[in-house]
Amino acid sequence: MFNQSGIYKGVPWSVIYKGGRIFELKVGDKVESYSCLYEPVFGIDISDQQEINLKLDKMQGLR
Numbered sequence: 756m757f758n759q760s761g762i763y764k765g766v767p768w769s770v771i772y773k774g775g776r777i778f779e780l781k782v783g784d785k786v787e788s789y790s791c792l793y794e795p796v797f798g799i800d801i802s803d804q805q806e807i808n809l810k811l812d813k814m815q816g817l818r
Contacts, residue, residue, distance in 0.1 A: 757795070768811060778807065782814035 757772035
């Protein structure tokens with residue numbers, strides 16, 4: 756659930772859990788980090804999932 760990857764319109768992307776509240780987001784050659792608002796003890800909080808998705812969209816130039 757924490758680590759995910761794929762290809763969108765020919766551009767690879769990934770979300771890698773680095774520990775604690777930190778996730779690394781990659782889209783193509785762009786790399787950014789995201790710090791969760793809430794500790795992901797039993798999974799990622801829905802608000803953090805939304806923020807990660809928005810950040811990925813911005814990195815892909817969709818927003």
